[in-house]
Amino acid sequence: MSCWITIQDYALRSIGIGERLLPKEDFTLCQQFTLIGSGMIWNVYFGVVALLAGFFLATALALGKNSDNRLLRKPAEWFIFIFRGSPLFIQFFFAYFLFLSLKKLSPVFAPFTAAWLGALVTLFFNTAAYSGEIFYGALRSVPKGDLEAADAYGFSGWKKFRKITWPTMLRLAWPAYTNEAIFLFHATTLVFFSGFPAWRQKGDALYYASYFADKTFNPFIPYPILAMYFVLLTLIVVTLFGLVNRRLNRHLPQGVRRKIRLRPNLIR
Amino acid sequence: MSFYTSFGTVLLLLAITAPVALAFGFGGAMAARSRILPVSWLGKAYIAIVRGVPDIAFFLFFVIAFDQAIEWLRHKALCPDWTDPIRQGNDFVVCAEAKMPLSSAAQWVHEVYGFGLAVITFAIVFGAFAANVLFGAMRAVPRAQMETAEAYGMSHRQAFWRILVPQMWVYALPGLSNLWMVLIKATPLLFLLGVEDIVYWARELGGSKTAKFTDYPHGDWRMWYFLALLVFYLLFTKFSEVVLEKLMVRLSHGQATLAGEKQRKAKA
Numbered sequence: 001m002s003c004w005i006t007i008q009d010y011a012l013r014s015i016g017i018g019e020r021l022l023p024k025e026d027f028t029l030c031q032q033f034t035l036i037g038s039g040m041i042w043n044v045y046f047g048v049v050a051l052l053a054g055f056f057l058a059t060a061l062a063l064g065k066n067s068d069n070r071l072l073r074k075p076a077e078w079f080i081f082i083f084r085g086s087p088l089f090i091q092f093f094f095a096y097f098l099f100l101s102l103k104k105l106s107p108v109f110a111p112f113t114a115a116w117l118g119a120l121v122t123l124f125f126n127t128a129a130y131s132g133e134i135f136y137g138a139l140r141s142v143p144k145g146d147l148e149a150a151d152a153y154g155f156s157g158w159k160k161f162r163k164i165t166w167p168t169m170l171r172l173a174w175p176a177y178t179n180e181a182i183f184l185f186h187a188t189t190l191v192f193f194s195g196f197p198a199w200r201q202k203g204d205a206l207y208y209a210s211y212f213a214d215k216t217f218n219p220f221i222p223y224p225i226l227a228m229y230f231v232l233l234t235l236i237v238v239t240l241f242g243l244v245n246r247r248l249n250r251h252l253p254q255g256v257r258r259k260i261r262l263r264p265n266l267i268r
Numbered sequence: 269m270s271f272y273t274s275f276g277t278v279l280l281l282l283a284i285t286a287p288v289a290l291a292f293g294f295g296g297a298m299a300a301r302s303r304i305l306p307v308s309w310l311g312k313a314y315i316a317i318v319r320g321v322p323d324i325a326f327f328l329f330f331v332i333a334f335d336q337a338i339e340w341l342r343h344k345a346l347c348p349d350w351t352d353p354i355r356q357g358n359d360f361v362v363c364a365e366a367k368m369p370l371s372s373a374a375q376w377v378h379e380v381y382g383f384g385l386a387v388i389t390f391a392i393v394f395g396a397f398a399a400n401v402l403f404g405a406m407r408a409v410p411r412a413q414m415e416t417a418e419a420y421g422m423s424h425r426q427a428f429w430r431i432l433v434p435q436m437w438v439y440a441l442p443g444l445s446n447l448w449m450v451l452i453k454a455t456p457l458l459f460l461l462g463v464e465d466i467v468y469w470a471r472e473l474g475g476s477k478t479a480k481f482t483d484y485p486h487g488d489w490r491m492w493y494f495l496a497l498l499v500f501y502l503l504f505t506k507f508s509e510v511v512l513e514k515l516m517v518r519l520s521h522g523q524a525t526l527a528g529e530k531q532r533k534a535k536a
Binding site: 082088091094223 | 336502
């Protein structure tokens with residue numbers, strides 16, 4: 001069987017298109033590369049959707065935590081504390097079983113017990129809490145002078161926030177936010193190792209990597225392949241975020257621009 | 269009963285891993301700032317490689333790799349006249365005497381061995397992060413302090429141990445406390461390494477043995493186990509935050525930093 005056929009069979013295996021059965025023996029390098037790469041579809045899906053949705057909730061959380069109104073501040077503080085204070089791993093487990101019990105009450109929750117939605121919601125809340133804290137820190141360090149200048153020019157309310165506060169906040173938060181994004185992609189590997197089942201062996205990259213490692217008793221091939229894919233993914237994320245960073249800083253003189261210092265985080 | 273001891277397992281893991289990881293980190297940081305080029309490359313490579321890869325992959329990879337490496341070395345030493353290949357297709361076969369631990373060994377030996385592997389894995393991963401923090405902290409100590417030490421005629425080694433090391437902690441503590449929080453949150457991953465920790469027990473207690481939840485008045489309890497775990501971790505995080513804050517105040521005492529200066533003024 002040539003490599004091209006393997007790619008046709010397994011390239012979309014993780015979303016259920018192609019050959020049903022996973023290879024059982026005589027594993028070739030090509031199979032490992034294809035299947036693990038196929039699993040990356042899930043990692044990218046979880047990461048991208050959670051990041052995009054989380055961005056907005058994070059902004060809301062940062063504003064809430066910075067608010068003078070107790071009714072807004074306390075919920076935001078608790079939300080951030082709960083999701084940052086406990087392991088993501090436990091959150092996944094808890095969410096899975098929570099949705100399982102909710103499913104008994106109402107069939108509305110049935111899709112939440114599947115990874116594509118349930119895990120996504122968990123990741124969404126989690127990244128919102130972490131980025132919310134980052135944005136909150138950035139919001140507090142928006143230079144006083146900028147805001148005074150905005151007042152002097154007659155900006156107020158929404159317009160001041162949209163034109164002055166928010167862009168400055170993003171600009172200050174961006175390097176840390178980049179790291180959060182990288183980290184979120186790494187965290188997506190946890191999904192199928194917590195309660196969420198990989199239905200019909202449609203799993204993510206780590207799921208297939210550990211499948212191969214289990215079958216061959218040889219971790220030295222699948223995991224480095226996985227690592228390679230993740231390094232690639234990280235490079236792409238860094239490039240994209242770097243472009244945004246350039247845009248956010250485009251009005252500043254060259255020397256003042258903040259460079260993104262890569263600090264990939266660890267487990268959460 | 270073993271359910272309660274599993275909480276002890278987590279605490280024990282933290283208690284052992286933290287100092288070991290710190291030692292790894294210290295070694296790594298010392299190597300990275302070494303004046304001998306290959307040594308500094310080694311230190312920097314250690315930091316870079318471990319930080320670039322999702323750690324869950326590391327956890328899965330290292331434990332099997334370590335186990336196989338140890339067994340392979342023992343195999344070479346103990347059974348020199350074994351002619352069959354070690355990798356027979358998908359199997360990893362060593363002679364009976366080289367098994368680690370011996371298949372005749374008591375149950376607790378197996379458990380301790382598994383736990384030891386977990387500690388080493390955690391220490392290597394977190395050591396790299398600690399190395400990065402300490403490396404930064406060593407460079408953050410004001411240059412003038414080192415120059416003064418040299419002016420007083422201290423040798424490199426003396427200046428390092430007597431001036432740099434005592435002063436660097438205050439710079440390293442924010443990073444290290446961050447790391448500690450992450451380490452706390454990484455402990456549920458123990459369950460992946462096959463140690464019977466709290467996640468294992470939470471799954472076990474609510475698991476297949478009591479599959480017919482309808483027979484019980486309380487229904488599916490797993491959700492509540494994980495909620496309890498969530499609260500356990502939240503409390504632990506909060507507690508650590510308070511203690512680390514106290515430690516920071518102590519370490520800032522007499523330092524040439526903003527916090528140290530504040531303390532001095534408050535006293536005067």
